[in-house]
Amino acid sequence: xxxxxxxxxxxRYRGGEGLKNVNxxxxxxxxxxxxxxxGAGKSTVLRLIYMAERPADGQVVVGQxxxxxxxxxxxxxxxxxxxxxxxxxxxxxxxxxxxxxxFTLQVTGAKRKDVKRKVLRALTNVxxxxxxxxxxxxLSGGEQQRVAIARALVNDPFILLADEPTGNLDPVTTQGIMxxxxxxxxxxTAVLMATHNYSLFESRPSPRKRVxxxxxxxxxx
Amino acid sequence: MxxxxxxxxxxxxDGFRRAKLASFIALMTMxxxxxxxxxxxxxxxxxxxxxDTMRGRIEFEVFVDNGLANADMAELRQQLxxxxxxxxxxxxxxxxxxxxxxxxxxxxxxxxxxxxxxxxDANPLPASFRITLQKPFxxxxxVQQVAQDIEKLRGVDEVVYRRDLIEALDxxxxxxxxxxxxxxxxxxxxAFLLVINDIRLVIHAKRRLIEIMQLxxxxxxxxxxxxxxxxxxxxxxxxxxxxxxxxxLYRLLLLQLGTALQLPNFLFIGLLLAGILLGLAASxxxxxxxIQ
Numbered sequence: 001x002x003x004x005x006x007x008x009x010x011x012r013y014r015g016g017e018g019l020k021n022v023n024x025x026x027x028x029x030x031x032x033x034x035x036x037x038x039g040a041g042k043s044t045v046l047r048l049i050y051m052a053e054r055p056a057d058g059q060v061v062v063g064q065x066x067x068x069x070x071x072x073x074x075x076x077x078x079x080x081x082x083x084x085x086x087x088x089x090x091x092x093x094x095x096x097x098x099x100x101x102x103f104t105l106q107v108t109g110a111k112r113k114d115v116k117r118k119v120l121r122a123l124t125n126v127x128x129x130x131x132x133x134x135x136x137x138x139l140s141g142g143e144q145q146r147v148a149i150a151r152a153l154v155n156d157p158f159i160l161l162a163d164e165p166t167g168n169l170d171p172v173t174t175q176g177i178m179x180x181x182x183x184x185x186x187x188x189t190a191v192l193m194a195t196h197n198y199s200l201f202e203s204r205p206s207p208r209k210r211v212x213x214x215x216x217x218x219x220x221x
Numbered sequence: 222m223x224x225x226x227x228x229x230x231x232x233x234x235d236g237f238r239r240a241k242l243a244s245f246i247a248l249m250t251m252x253x254x255x256x257x258x259x260x261x262x263x264x265x266x267x268x269x270x271x272x273d274t275m276r277g278r279i280e281f282e283v284f285v286d287n288g289l290a291n292a293d294m295a296e297l298r299q300q301l302x303x304x305x306x307x308x309x310x311x312x313x314x315x316x317x318x319x320x321x322x323x324x325x326x327x328x329x330x331x332x333x334x335x336x337x338x339x340x341x342d343a344n345p346l347p348a349s350f351r352i353t354l355q356k357p358f359x360x361x362x363x364v365q366q367v368a369q370d371i372e373k374l375r376g377v378d379e380v381v382y383r384r385d386l387i388e389a390l391d392x393x394x395x396x397x398x399x400x401x402x403x404x405x406x407x408x409x410x411x412a413f414l415l416v417i418n419d420i421r422l423v424i425h426a427k428r429r430l431i432e433i434m435q436l437x438x439x440x441x442x443x444x445x446x447x448x449x450x451x452x453x454x455x456x457x458x459x460x461x462x463x464x465x466x467x468x469x470l471y472r473l474l475l476l477q478l479g480t481a482l483q484l485p486n487f488l489f490i491g492l493l494l495a496g497i498l499l500g501l502a503a504s505x506x507x508x509x510x511x512i513q
Contacts, residue, residue, distance in 0.1 A: 050436070052513065072441075072513075073440070073441075075513075076435070076438045076439060076440045076441075076443075077438065078438075079435075079436060079437065079438035080437075080438035084436055084437075090429070090432070090433055090436070092429065092430060092433065094239055103433070103434075103437070104437040104438075106225075106228050107228075107434050107437060107438070107439035107443055107444075108437065108438050108439065109225045109443075151437070155437075155438070
């Protein structure tokens with residue numbers, strides 16, 4: 001079953017060329033690397049998937065949502081089914097680890113009793129339940145990315161979108177984050193990881209993994 | 222629903238704690254703006270009240286022909302009351318006119334006025350009517366028309382009124398209100414823009430929070446709600462502070478000047494409502510920039 005499909009997608013940037021022709025398919029439970037140099041359009045592809053951007057041409061289908069039909073009011077409901085992590089973690093610096101993860105559930109109107117259970121489960125999955133009262137600045141870069149992953153997973157998404165998640169991390173920490181993403185993928189969550197670092201794919205081969213290259217606004221497998 | 226309501230309330234209150242300085246500055250600017258609005262309104266209310274009082278004092282003296290009989294006098298009074306714009310016509314007999322003359326020209330030890338009339342064999346002062354006008358006719362154009370209508374009545378000898386005073390009142394009040402309103406509006410708009418800018422800075426500090434809320438699937442309404450709650454609370458606090466300050470200022474002026482200044486209750490309610498509206502509008506405008 002396809003969870004994400006981009007068909008003949010074009011995006012125009014202001015004052016420059018955007019995506020010319022992007023085709024991408026992510027099936028249930030797959031681990032897809034979207035590999036390309038900086039500026040190739042990797043982040044734009046992810047933005048198209050969480051519908052922060054709309055294609056000028058072509059279509060993006062994510063779960064039951066279609067870019068040609070989705071209304072602005074439906075976008076939040078699409079995002080609740082996705083997990084998104086970034087290179088810069090995007091944590092709230094004035095909230096504890098627990099609060100950062102709980103935040104996702106609170107803003108989507110989850111019941112209070114469910115929040116605690118789900119947050120602790122997500123933090124246990126990333127190995128950080130013992131640091132739940134720490135503030136982000138008290139954590140290492142790798143730990144901060146784990147908090148971001150816990151936040152992305154707490155709503156049980158069908159796909160995890162990772163935009164250069166190891167870009168700010170040292171090689172050892174990078175391997176730890178990759179192992180964590182593989183563990184999440186092994187449990188059935190599809191992963192789409194945008195990276196310029198092809199060696200991340202090469203160094204950890206697996207039958208579930210696949211590479212899609214993007215260059216000059218076009219994809220190739 | 223109730224959970225998300227309490228979440229918005231908690232987050233709204235928490236907003237002050239998380240950005241203490243920015244919130245404090247925004248609150249002070251809001252209070253200052255509302256104080257300015259309050260003072261401008263209070264001055265305008267008192268100015269309009271003063272002008273109304275002065276206009277209410279506009280009077281005509283209608284002198285009656287000397288030979289008019291008492292019966293005709295009663296009829297003349299009826300006719301005067303029927304003239305468009307006349308509110309009241311008070312009859313002043315020659316004897317009463319003499320009393321008034323003596324009172325006005327014989328102050329203190331100066332008995333000239335009194336002795337002047339006493340020296341005459343008969344009272345030379347004619348009977349008259351003191352005319353007061355209805356409110357819509359208390360301006361120079363209407364006064365002139367009323368005077369002309371009265372002069373046409375049989376038995377009227379002369380109509381006397383302070384035309385120059387009425388015209389001056391009209392002219393100066395018009396300019397005073399125009400200039401006052403111009404400055405008032407300018408100050409208020411300037412102050413409101415400052416408030417909007419300050420609250421926008423408070424919201425700017427929360428752009429990451431807004432971004433993350435949207436990324437994890439919060440609806441637009443949900444993102445707006447805590448920000449609007451904060452703006453609402455800021456508005457109430459600003460309105461209360463401004464009301465308190467203006468009330469204290471009013472009490473102080475009363476003590477110092479001892480004059481009857483007006484401070485209508487609607488001013489306090491207005492300041493509170495203006496604060497709330499301003500807080501909500503500024504929060505909405507500030508948040509709109511970051512909410513897709």
